[in-house]
Amino acid sequence: MQVQGFFEWLGQALGAVIRFIVDGLDWIFGGLAHAGGNFIEGLSRTLGMDTSLISIIALVVGLILLYSAVRAFMRASIVLGIIWALLGLWLLSWIIH
Template identity: 50%
Template structure:
């Protein structure tokens, strides 16, 4: 009887430790998710656009187009750089407002 009580206690203790770790890790990732969501909502509100995944993807594409245009202009490709710059600005102007 004494060994059954010891192993029962050991199992309960190990189970409590595992449960504590799993709940702690779950709470940590939930807080990271909440912080990311709040950041994206604040970004969308500051820009005056809807906080949907499609509009955030379009924002990222527009910013990448501006970076690409800047690199093209630094390489000396004037016409291509201006066209990509106008395309990026057009896309961002559709989102922001």
């Protein structure tokens, strides 16, 4: 009888530890997801764009195009820099209201 009580106690203790770990991870990842959602919401509200995945991807692509324009200007490639800048600004002006 005492052995059965010991293993029951051990199972409850192990279950409590696992439950604590799972609840802690849920709290951490839930907080990160909430913070990420708030970041995207604030970014899109400030820029005046939609919060859809397509809009976020278009924003990233537009910023990459502008970065490519800066790199082209630093390499003294004026024509390519103007092309990249125009493409990036066109895309960004399309998604930002």
